Amino acid sequence: MTIGFHEKKEKQLLQVSFYAAALFVVIALGFALYTHSSAILFDGIYSLIAFFMALLTLKVANLVQLPDDDRFHFGYTAIEPTLNLFKSLIIIATCLYAVVNSINTLMSGGNSAQYDLAMVYGIIATVGCFAVSGYMKHHGKALRSDLVGVDAHTWFVDGVLSASILAGFAMAYALDQSGWASLSPYVDPILLIVLGVAILPIPVKIMLDSLKEVINKAPPEAVTAVIEKKLKKTLSDVPYKHVEVRISKSGRDLYLLVHIIVDDSFSIATISELDDIRLKCEADMRQWDPSIIMDILFITKPELAD
Secondary structure, rough: OOOHHHHHHHHHHHHHHHHHHHHHHHHHHHHHHOOOHHHHHOOOOOOHHEEEHHHHHHHHHHHHHOOOOOOOOOOOOOOOHHHHHHHHHHHHHHHHHHHEEEEEEEEHOOOOOOOHHHHHHHHHHHHHHHHHHHHHHOOOOOOOHHHHHHHHHHHHHOOOHHHHHHHHHHHHHHHHHOOOOOHHHHHHHHHHHHHHHHHHHHHHHHHHHHHHHOOOOOOOOOHHHHHHHHHHHOOOOOOEEEEEEEEEEEEEEEEEEEEEOOOOOOOOHHHHHHHHHHHHHHHHHHHHHHHHHHHEEEEEOOHHHH
């Protein structure tokens, strides 16, 4: 299959995410060993997960470009939300583990760390994560890729995580230099608890959105109303009583099953006339939104649309 510009761009962006994740794993785990910081270790584990997820994402990016075949009659796009669902569940599990582990650390007296070196890591990680997220978001705007979108969100979460770690390390360092040094061991676990809880809403939202696609739930009513309005506009030359539209989103594809209940005045001489209506309708809809895939059926009995 010939890969077009958008597919090439998508792969390039996902490769950037892959190599950046590999680099951050090395940096984070290295600093975690030197500073004895649980927060940095958590950040390193998060990056390690992102690294393995990037491997899967690159594989999925190749699969979703393939046409339908004997094994997958509707193509491979359903793998995309399935992967994003899996990613979100892994991130949620990681956050919950970090929170529970930090509570145990806090109850056992906290955790001392070398906060001066930890601040250096915080600066590198914060700048790096936001840079990767911004790069992917900026260059991925023109792409119909949930894979790139979720990766950009993942890097943004890691950036917020790193920025918060940096702020906490600065606070702990200030405590070490003051008369409150006995409180500094509590900063690391408290920081990790706050981060774990604060980050959770983002992967939870990704999980819910992906789950809706996996179970073929229709888009929100506001979205379906716009699609139906556009569709009926393309059928202005067709005498019909009613148009019944079923809509599902699977990865980058938006599938429409359209039943047109035609009026009694509707008549055709050949089947090719129906094909022409279908082709014109689909061309107009795809011009508005290239992700649309349609099946159109012409019927006279409303019960056939149920």
